[in-house]
Amino acid sequence: MTRDPHVTGYDDATIEQLVRDVAEEWTMPPVRLDAPSWRERVRSPRSRSLAAAGGWFGRLGQAATAAVTLTVVAALIAVVLTKPQDQPGKSPEPSGSRPSPSAGAAQATPLPRHLLLGDEPNPAIVVMRSERGDFARVDLTTGLINGPLTGKSSASELRVRPDGSMLCLCVEESGSIGGMPTNISVSFDRYDARGKLQSSATVDEYSGDPDPRDESIFVPERPPHVLTSIGFSDDGRYGFVGWSFRAHPVWHSGVLVVDLSSGLTVGRLELPDTTDGEDNSRRVTQAPQVVGTIHSGAVLIARGWYAWSPPASQSPSFTSENDVFTAAFDGGRLTDPKPVPTASDCGPAVVRAGPLPEGAFWIACTAGGPQQTVIRRLGPDNSLMGADVRVSGTSGIETDPTAVSADGTKLYVWDPGTGTITRVDLASGDKKTGKGIAAADTSPLTALGNWLAPATAAKSWLRGALAISPDGTRIYAIGIKEGVGERAMAGSAGVFVFDTANLEPIAIWQPTADYISVAVSADGRLVYAAGLPGVDARGGIKIAQQASITVFDASDGSVQLIAGQLGGDALTFLSPTLN
Amino acid sequence: MIESERSRAADQAYRDHANDVYRVAYGILRDPDDALDATHETFARAWERWDQYDSQRPLKGWLHGIVVHLALDQLRRRRVRRLALPVLGRATATLERTTQPDPADEVARRQVVDRALDGLRPEVRATLVLRHYYGYDYAQIGTFLGISSGTVGSTLSRAHAAIRQRLEAEAPAGDLGAAPATTTGPAAAPAARRSTSTEPPEVLP
Numbered sequence: 001m002t003r004d005p006h007v008t009g010y011d012d013a014t015i016e017q018l019v020r021d022v023a024e025e026w027t028m029p030p031v032r033l034d035a036p037s038w039r040e041r042v043r044s045p046r047s048r049s050l051a052a053a054g055g056w057f058g059r060l061g062q063a064a065t066a067a068v069t070l071t072v073v074a075a076l077i078a079v080v081l082t083k084p085q086d087q088p089g090k091s092p093e094p095s096g097s098r099p100s101p102s103a104g105a106a107q108a109t110p111l112p113r114h115l116l117l118g119d120e121p122n123p124a125i126v127v128m129r130s131e132r133g134d135f136a137r138v139d140l141t142t143g144l145i146n147g148p149l150t151g152k153s154s155a156s157e158l159r160v161r162p163d164g165s166m167l168c169l170c171v172e173e174s175g176s177i178g179g180m181p182t183n184i185s186v187s188f189d190r191y192d193a194r195g196k197l198q199s200s201a202t203v204d205e206y207s208g209d210p211d212p213r214d215e216s217i218f219v220p221e222r223p224p225h226v227l228t229s230i231g232f233s234d235d236g237r238y239g240f241v242g243w244s245f246r247a248h249p250v251w252h253s254g255v256l257v258v259d260l261s262s263g264l265t266v267g268r269l270e271l272p273d274t275t276d277g278e279d280n281s282r283r284v285t286q287a288p289q290v291v292g293t294i295h296s297g298a299v300l301i302a303r304g305w306y307a308w309s310p311p312a313s314q315s316p317s318f319t320s321e322n323d324v325f326t327a328a329f330d331g332g333r334l335t336d337p338k339p340v341p342t343a344s345d346c347g348p349a350v351v352r353a354g355p356l357p358e359g360a361f362w363i364a365c366t367a368g369g370p371q372q373t374v375i376r377r378l379g380p381d382n383s384l385m386g387a388d389v390r391v392s393g394t395s396g397i398e399t400d401p402t403a404v405s406a407d408g409t410k411l412y413v414w415d416p417g418t419g420t421i422t423r424v425d426l427a428s429g430d431k432k433t434g435k436g437i438a439a440a441d442t443s444p445l446t447a448l449g450n451w452l453a454p455a456t457a458a459k460s461w462l463r464g465a466l467a468i469s470p471d472g473t474r475i476y477a478i479g480i481k482e483g484v485g486e487r488a489m490a491g492s493a494g495v496f497v498f499d500t501a502n503l504e505p506i507a508i509w510q511p512t513a514d515y516i517s518v519a520v521s522a523d524g525r526l527v528y529a530a531g532l533p534g535v536d537a538r539g540g541i542k543i544a545q546q547a548s549i550t551v552f553d554a555s556d557g558s559v560q561l562i563a564g565q566l567g568g569d570a571l572t573f574l575s576p577t578l579n
Numbered sequence: 580m581i582e583s584e585r586s587r588a589a590d591q592a593y594r595d596h597a598n599d600v601y602r603v604a605y606g607i608l609r610d611p612d613d614a615l616d617a618t619h620e621t622f623a624r625a626w627e628r629w630d631q632y633d634s635q636r637p638l639k640g641w642l643h644g645i646v647v648h649l650a651l652d653q654l655r656r657r658r659v660r661r662l663a664l665p666v667l668g669r670a671t672a673t674l675e676r677t678t679q680p681d682p683a684d685e686v687a688r689r690q691v692v693d694r695a696l697d698g699l700r701p702e703v704r705a706t707l708v709l710r711h712y713y714g715y716d717y718a719q720i721g722t723f724l725g726i727s728s729g730t731v732g733s734t735l736s737r738a739h740a741a742i743r744q745r746l747e748a749e750a751p752a753g754d755l756g757a758a759p760a761t762t763t764g765p766a767a768a769p770a771a772r773r774s775t776s777t778e779p780p781e782v783l784p
Contacts, residue, residue, distance in 0.1 A: 019692060020711050023711070042626050131726055179715070179716050220716075
């Protein structure tokens with residue numbers, strides 16, 4: 001959780017106390033003696049079975065009703081969409097004017113289950129990550145979703161192979177002391193293209209002990225005992241399983257390499273132990289992550305840690321940093337870790353790393369999502385090469401705001417709050433910015449996502465905030481509106497399209513939903529945007545709205561498809577490029 | 580567990596925890612009748628699943644897990660009715676509070692917070708209550724709501740920002756004597772070589 005830099009009078013402790021005071025007043029009213037109690041609601045085993053069956057039949061009935069209704073709605077919408085416009089087929093051009101809520105006021109309309117306005121998209125099957133941490137398969141030819149796939153922990157990671165089958169490095173947690181798991185099992189699971197489990201093999205298991213010093217005290221922070229972090233190599237051949245667990249007085253940690261073609265463990269690297277805190281402090285070592293390839297045969301590993309003191313305080317003082325290492329990586333073997341002390345204070349989250357000429361390398365770190373990105377360049381001897389490049393942006397958004405150009409020479413940093421894209425030349429450190437301007441929402445399609453909802457919900461996170469076209473000429477990024485209603489940030493500002501040659505904004509595609517994730521097809525022809533459930537495009541609370549995917553034609557921003565009823569969990573793309 | 584023991588345990592659970600279950604339900608639903616309904620449903624479902632309860636874990640936490648899901652499901656099922664009612668409820672509440680202001684500053688601040696909670700998503704309200712009133716850690720809240728620990732943290736951060744904004748607009752701290760925030764962190768001192776704050780650090784994405 002990051003602190004709002006605009007704090008002026010009310011700190012978090014005060015707000016927490018006020019919330020407690022308010023909630024204290026929420027007490028249960030007296031229950032009438034003749035009112036049905038919970039006992040009257042207990043169902044017999046038989047009625048439970050019937051209820052479950054009824055639910056399925058009910059859904060089938062609803063689906064049939066919805067199909068008829070949506071056919072009519074789609075026909076009506078099609079009439080509107082096929083009406084000649086001022087500039088047929090052209091996406092709205094950037095404009096300095098703010099959207100006018102009164103001009104052509106959009107009527108309340110939920111997104112349809114399935115609206116196909118062009119050819120079937122390619123890819124038509126998209127595997128998404130759900131907000132609950134599992135995965136689901138969306139069929140864009142029907143607008144139906146199939147999931148969850150794994151039923152395992154949110155720390156799992158899944159990759160889709162070219163034939164549609166899937167590989168998962170899946171994480172299962174068990175045991176609980178102090179509310180945190182004590183055991184983690186990592187498995188290598190294979191799924192077919194329809195999402196059916198084909199095989200599962202245990203990769204490794206880890207167990208962490210609770211801190212014996214805290215047996216007799218209550219630690220509000222409730223530290224973890226064991227952690228994992230899953231990643232994949234750039235070429236997709238290997239999976240990395242970072243792990244850490246407490247064995248007082250130290251944390252053990254390391255990285256395990258899995259060959260994704262065979263599922264076999266081909267490399268193991270143990271990193272130096274770290275303390276779990278001395279005297280009146282406690283320290284947690286997070287699972288190491290392989291952040292990137294820094295030159296042929298070498299990767300960068302970041303292992304974060306945080307410490308707090310005093311351990312039993314409700315408001316302890318926190319310290320955090322990263323231990324950064326380089327390691328040789330050859331044929332799946334991960335060896336020879338060497339610390340990079342000059343990288344440790346780059347920022348709370350080390351998100352990317354890559355090579356520079358003559359054995360040098362760069363790392364990118366973020367603090368508070370787009371609030372601050374630091375690009376640090378280091379020589380072969382780990383010495384600093386020039387000053388850090390810093391890019392500042394909007395606070396309060398949880399996301400990785402960065403993307404690397406296909407040739408690896410430039411880093412793009414996106415600020416969703418201001419619609420600003422910054423390009424950093426990684427060799428020279430030079431940076432250039434481009435800014436998109438909000439366009440008026442005049443498109444008829446905008447009505448699909450806009451309801452007459454007075455309240456707005458704060459946007460909290462984006463997962464996949466920007467995507468670069470496969471040919472490297474375009475950047476697609478999703479923006480968040482600022483200053484709407486009573487919230488600092490709420491609703492989608494649409495999909496911003498930038499020309500990478502000059503960072504000029506080419507277009508802004510109006511949102512049909514409150515977008516949280518964007519991706520581009522492997523052929524570059526289509527752009528996919530995933531919308532939040534529970535809110536409309538303006539961030540207005542709309543409980544009826546389910547998660548959605550909108551597919552745009554990359555050439556002109558016209559909407560090709562909407563799958564608008566994909567359930568109550570937020571869905572995000574697994575990667576910025578969809579195969 | 581034989582039937583009579585289960586019956587006694589369930590009755591005891593209701594006596595001990597009904598109010599705690601109701602509080603979370605109300606935090607999500609913001610309607611006393613609906614919250615009461617969800618409370619009764621929670622104990623009915625708990626009774627049906629009593630064999631699944633791990634007695635090594637706190638009973639209250641188990642019940643909270645059930646009520647969170649039930650209340651959020653209830654919201655989805657009654658979405659049509661819900662679309663109109665909160666707006667009317669808010670308008671009425673605002674009128675009452677405007678015409679009958681409470682002279683006590685502390686009460687006024689609570690009213691502002693209460694109204695601010697109205698504007699937050701149900702999941703966000705649940706997160707606030709589960710964290711600040713009941714003290715659950717991020718992982719436990721994440722389990723209740725089916726989201727990651729990192730999302731819980733960011734949700735709280737955004738919720739605080741929204742409440743803070745409302746408080747500053749309607750009950751400025753200077754008027755009410757709230758102490759200004761004194762902690763420093765990465766956001767306040769981005770150039771610091773080593774970050775120190777009173778907040779948990781970011782979870783790596």
